[in-house]
Amino acid sequence: MKFKYCPICGNKLSLKELGDEGKIPYCNSCEQPYFDSFNTCVIVTMINGDKIALVKQDRISKRHWILIAGYMVEGETAEQTVLREVEEETGISVNECKYISSYFHERGDNLMLGFIAFVSDDEFSISSEIDEIKWFDIKDTEKYLKDGSIAYQHFCKVRNHLVL
Ligand SMILES: [Zn+2]
Structure with a gap:
């Protein structure tokens, strides 16, 4: 599953560069990345x-x-x-x-x-x-x-x- 919204606060996620992982969906208010989950x-x-x-x-x-x-x-x-x-x-x-x-x-x-x-x-x-x-x-x-x-x-x- 790919996250589009933060499961904690509901804000829309933006992509953030995270080192070797590349661009990952990120919640700017919770300061939390959301990797694809399975x-x-x-x-x-x-x-x-x-x-x-x-x-x-x-x-x-x-x-x-x-x-x-x-x-x-x-x-x-x-x-x-x-x-x-x-x-x-x-x-x-x-x-x-x-x-x-x-x-x-x-x-x-x-x-x-x-x-x-x-x-x-x-x-x-x-x-x-x-x-x-x-x-x-x-x-x-x-x-x-x-x-x-x-x-x-x-x-x-x-x-x-x-x-x-
Ligand atoms: Zn959030």
Whole structure:
């Protein structure tokens, strides 16, 4: 999101030269720059042995399976978000998580931090946000994800990290 007005006092912002950053929208009354902002979320491949959990959320797609994802809350580290989101959405606690790669999702203005999360339980207790969840063999997973989507890109990167 690009700021045009100061979110604190409502004044129209003007551009101000800020060193190496170049010209940045600036509020002259609050003396505050407003860099373009975006949301930060995590996208997680949840792995149990040679199985991966995929979810379906009808509000996102009725056809394709997706990965677990969720927005970060202010004050949380990305690792804490992974643990919280996986637990909230699936009812399973994460043994270990590891950062893999990041993606920028233009349409949602989202910076997505891609993680792998290892779990040892396989019984789901899903949140109302999820319409369906299932374990898939990692070897068969590719065809269930939308080609070229961020979930697909992230799954391919994670697969390269796993020794199968
Ligand atoms: Zn202001």
